[in-house]
Amino acid sequence: MRALARKGKSAVVRLYRGYNRRKVRKAPPPSTKQVRILLLHAYGMGGTIRTVFNLASYLAKEHDVEIVSILKEAEEPFFPVDPRVKFRFLDDRIDPSPDPLRAMLSKMPSKLIPKEETAYHRFNLWTDLKLARYIRSLDTGVLMATRPGLNLAMAQLALPSVITIGQEHVALRTQAEPMQELIKWRYRRLDALVTLTKADLRDYRETLPKKPKKLARIPNAVPPMTGDVSKLDAKVAIAVGRMTRIKGFHRLITAWETVAAAHPDWTLRIFGAGPQEGNLRQQIAEAGLEGKVELPGPTTDVGAELEKASIYVMSSRHEGFPMTILEAMAKGLAIVSFNSPHGPKEMITHEVDGLLVKPRTNANLAAGIIRVIEDEQLRRELAAGALETARTYDVDAIGEKWDALLAELLARRNGTYVRPEPPAEPPSPAGTPSAAPAPSGGPSPSEPPAGG
DSSP, rough: HHHHHHHHHHEEEEHHHHHHHHHHHHHHHOOOOOOEEEEEEETSHHHHHHHHHHHHHHHHHSSSEEEEEEOOSSSSSSSOOTTSEEEEEEETOOOOOOOHHHHHHHHBBBBSSSSTSGGGGGBBBHHHHHHHHHHHOOOOSSSEOHHHHHHHHHHHHSSSSSSEEEESSGGGGGHHHHHHHHHHHHHGGGGGEEEHHHHHHHHHHHHHHSSEEEEEEEEOOOOOOOOOOOSSSEEEEEEEEEOOOGHHHHHHHHHHHHHHHHHTTOOOEEEESSSSSHHHHHHHHHHHTTTTEEEEESOHHHHHHTTTTTTEEOOOSSSSHHHHHHHHHHTTTEEEEOOOHHHHHHHOTTTBBEEEEEEEEHHHHHHHHHHHHHOOHHHHHHHHHHHHHHHHOHHHHHHHHHHHHHHHHHHHHOOOOOOOOOOOOOOOOOOOOOOOOOTTTTTTTTOOOOOO
């Protein structure tokens, strides 16, 4: 029976591949003129949405860019939109028009998206149908996805004539084991996989048994913001993010009890919304921190709020590449952050453009904040360092990396790609003999002995 099932599955795979080959033969030539970006909820709020809008705006200078949102749950976007960028919504959940098929399939769980995807509950059979139809309708151009579930669906369904790019905004090692197994075997079908951090790029290189044609690290760019840099004279610390456990705001509020006791004239403002908001408000009340810790809700003008603060605090359990740190750097704030293994650890140089403290240690977080409050010279030195760091994430500098990636992927498809020559080794100084080759079977002179 199992042998029969295997034969049946093999026949389906052959039919599917044959259908793909026929479609590809009729497809237009490979192109990067059209760029489509798959996003879960374009009109929501969050770091990924903001960075996608930022990237789409840059690419729209030279490309026809469309953001394809799985869901529409708001009438207007939370973040500003470049008028050159088009939008398409696959499941308009604010549309009251009745559809019996949609009503039926919307009640059934997704089969296309893995259950381990953190946003699995947002998908269903109706979104499966709409997403699959959309991906299969494309026969050229670039298709980019922005979260693991969408990357996996794209790798499974996109025609070979479409250039596919997977973007990862969360670290590989934070994914559930079943998700990692799917990633190992399906991501090899992608033309490129782009990570935000060097650490995550290294993890993918070491983990994927077969790799996409291109593995690259392209960090996010600093988005445009209103206002000027901070004057660093406001007795305000700020944090921004969705109010979930992973953001660690409960730890930040606990740490602020110590800060408030030492410096009652300082205020902490946490901007955002989410499922933990009620718990955080209760924690503030029980700790007697009303007036010392404020939860103003989400803001559409992050720049204006950062300008009115002097310290930015990152309390997340782990992060991929937090945009809020980049924004705070660009506004010249002193930053205190848990030393999360990927984003903050790569973005912040301890004692240069921020302070890094041991993760999940409330006392250390409080001590770092108090140190920056009490040492004004340090606060200004960290802020100046942050401004310098932010300049390396300028939108044009990061955009050029995307231009180069798209050009390379198109050249690979056209058969015109030429692998760049490795950098030449510097010549040995005059009179210095070249190193002799190592004896056969032994280590080279530059390698330490085993166990060394």
